[in-house]
Amino acid sequence: MDLKLEVVVLPVSDVDRAKAFYEKAGFRLDVDYVADDDYRVVHLTPPGSPCSILFGTGVTTAAPGSTQGLHLVVSDIVAAHAELVGRGVEMTEIFHDAGGVFHRGTEDGRVNGPDPLRASYGSFTAFNDPDGNGWVLQEVTTRLPGR
Numbered sequence: 001m002d003l004k005l006e007v008v009v010l011p012v013s014d015v016d017r018a019k020a021f022y023e024k025a026g027f028r029l030d031v032d033y034v035a036d037d038d039y040r041v042v043h044l045t046p047p048g049s050p051c052s053i054l055f056g057t058g059v060t061t062a063a064p065g066s067t068q069g070l071h072l073v074v075s076d077i078v079a080a081h082a083e084l085v086g087r088g089v090e091m092t093e094i095f096h097d098a099g100g101v102f103h104r105g106t107e108d109g110r111v112n113g114p115d116p117l118r119a120s121y122g123s124f125t126a127f128n129d130p131d132g133n134g135w136v137l138q139e140v141t142t143r144l145p146g147r
Contacts, residue, residue, distance in 0.1 A: 007043070008070065010055040011062035012131045015040055018055055021130050025089050027053070046072055065132030069105060077114055077123040077139035084127065084137075092126045103136070114139070 012018040022044045023029060030052060031043035039058040046053075049072070074080035077094055085091055096115040097103045103110065103124050115122030123139040 005051045007054045009060050011060050011064045012055045013064040068134040070135045072137050073140045081125045094125045
């Protein structure tokens with residue numbers, strides 16, 4: 001049985017502000033459906049991704065900005081960082097983990113700059129949406145076996 005992640009629901013406080021931010025970041029608008037004042041669904045998809053995000057009014061009880069650690073995979077962390085900065089997205093510096101493994105959920109162990117060997121899965125950059133929902137870009141050039 002395949003279980004494919006299709007949509008991640010993000011809690012936001014201002015739907016129009018979030019929609020503008022994600023469109024500025026290059027996400028494709030798929031749906032903006034308004035049923036009434038209490039129910040609106042906005043659905044966007046990151047470029048090249050089979051999984052989308054969804055937010056709106058009446059779609060989640062989670063606190064705005066409480067979703068953290070969402071990962072987007074890129075093939076070139078330097079180019080992706082430059083493109084998002086060029087689109088007006090406030091990004092962290094590119095970083096890697098001091099231990100050479102997956103980054104921590106905090107800034108502990110972060111070393112500025114890409115992984116010195118540019119090892120697949122080793123370089124990161126991050127941003128937050130206007131509500132503080134946290135995203136990480138991870139450079140993957142060669143997938144681990146079975147992926």
